[in-house]
Amino acid sequence: MNVYDGLTAGDSGDAHWAFGTGFTEPLAGIDRDVPSGVDRADLTAYALMLGDDALVASQLLAAWTSRAPELEEDVALANIALDLLGQARLLLTRAGEVEGRGRDEDALAHLRAEHEFRNVHLAEIDCGPSRMGPSAPGRDFAATTARLLVFSSWKLALFARLRDSADPVLAAVAAKAVKELTYHRDHAARWTVRLGDGTDESHRRMRAGIERVWPFVDELFTAHPVETRLAAAGVAVDPAELRSEVDGVLDEVFAAAGLERPAPVPVATVAGRAGRDGVHTEAMGFLLAEMQHLHRSLPGAVW
Amino acid sequence: MTAARPAARAVAERVRDPELPVLTLADLGVLRDVTVTGERVLVTITPTYSGCPAIDEMGADLRRALTAAGYADVEVRTSLHPAWTTDWITDDGRRKLAEAGIAPPQRVGPRAAGPIPLTLTPPPQRVPCPRCGSSRTAELSRFGSTPCKALRRCEDCAEPFEHVKEL
Known part of the structure; x- marks a missing residue:
């Protein structure tokens, strides 16, 4: 089932620790039955939505390692990316076991095509670091800060409610993730204030960063039919319910930073379809090519 | 056997x-x-x-x-549930951390249900320096060499030290 099993069979796991080993029972001790009356395909899709948000956000944050404005920030962003990766592994594991087709976290992360990913566009857009040349406003650390602020404020409001999910696995993952996301949101909020309330240049770039991410905000609060059905069953959270709480948090940060919340921008869709339906922006193909390349080129590779 | x-x-x-x-x-x-x-x-x-x-x-x-x-x-x-908290570090563990120059976490208690408040300004935290005992210490970075540690510095003895941050 795990593509790395062949390489680790008969091994106690001592030699490898990075991934693909020793994490076979991440959901032990939790009731893993699908709650009665809940559609397995819906629950699979929902776990993928949440898992893909975390996985894609983690992948892009990790790209900042060695590129952040100071060493402490390299370490901070790497730590935040690691938390998100951990959340993604648990959620993808849940998606795979509910789906029941034998796909584990690695198969779901590395062997799906772009249209099978269900993350929101906010997670995938290019906010830097620039791969070539100097960073530009909207593709720099301030834009990544803006994305992290919006993403973690939204995710924290969502997961705080998901702690009461009728699915015991989602509830347990959320209870753990809430503590981590609280640190992520505070970190992004303090940077937003530091840049927004800093020099003219830092203010300009922070504002450009917020403008960069703002067209992708409405999608966060638009319920997909899977979310609506599972919210009615007590499993999921209807994202529309989160808007006022998240707006309140962002307004508090923006006020301290001397910034204004931009006017809402309607969600850009393709015939009504967006990230939750597997319709993605241009950035997604590049991101997946980089993320999946190693696993596809060298199946079963371990560190 | x-x-x-x-x-x-x-x-x-x-x-x-x-x-x-x-x-x-x-x-x-x-x-x-x-x-x-x-x-x-x-x-x-x-x-x-x-x-x-x-x-x-x-x-x-x-x-x-x-x-x-x-x-x-x-x-x-x-096993994920219930989620680990730094409150589970034993008294003996806290003493060993301090002896090794790592400030132990403070007790956080159970979390309240409902929305989680934003903390824009880090609350003044009394984390005594594990080397000289001074309470005049400041956080340098919330994220340290491992996910569970923050980096602080003592303003009296000027030494940096790690702090197992509250979770």
Whole structure:
């Protein structure tokens, strides 16, 4: 089932620790039955939505390692990316076991095509670091800060409610993730204030960063039919319910930073379809090519 | 053979944390359960953070220690629920951390339900310097060399030190 099993069979796991080993029972001790009356395909899709948000956000944050404005920030962003990766592994594991087709976290992360990913566009857009040349406003650390602020404020409001999910696995993952996301949101909020309330240049770039991410905000609060059905069953959270709480948090940060919340921008869709339906922006193909390349080129590779 | 083996729980409790080797897994509060059924030992541990890479190392160390102690059939499980909190670090663990120059976490207590308040300004935290005992210390970075630690500096002795941050 795990593509790395062949390489680790008969091994106690001592030699490898990075991934693909020793994490076979991440959901032990939790009731893993699908709650009665809940559609397995819906629950699979929902776990993928949440898992893909975390996985894609983690992948892009990790790209900042060695590129952040100071060493402490390299370490901070790497730590935040690691938390998100951990959340993604648990959620993808849940998606795979509910789906029941034998796909584990690695198969779901590395062997799906772009249209099978269900993350929101906010997670995938290019906010830097620039791969070539100097960073530009909207593709720099301030834009990544803006994305992290919006993403973690939204995710924290969502997961705080998901702690009461009728699915015991989602509830347990959320209870753990809430503590981590609280640190992520505070970190992004303090940077937003530091840049927004800093020099003219830092203010300009922070504002450009917020403008960069703002067209992708409405999608966060638009319920997909899977979310609506599972919210009615007590499993999921209807994202529309989160808007006022998240707006309140962002307004508090923006006020301290001397910034204004931009006017809402309607969600850009393709015939009504967006990230939750597997319709993605241009950035997604590049991101997946980089993320999946190693696993596809060298199946079963371990560190 | 069975009679000569040390108790499985005692063996597991002595295994050290790979990232904070001054602590045992029991001190850290991640060792949740050890059950012996016939020849089989089932150890349950819990991760500190969702993405803590040390969890696999802990499992390997537990298997190695128990195998060396004469237990042939060892399974290590990772359990998420209830979520680990720094409140589970034992008093003995807190003393060992401070002796090693790492400031232990403060007690946080259970979390309230409902929306989580934003903390724009870090609250003044009284984290005494583990070297000179001064309470005049400041946070340099919320994220340190491992997910569970922040970096601080003492304003009296000027030494930087790590702090196991509250979770």
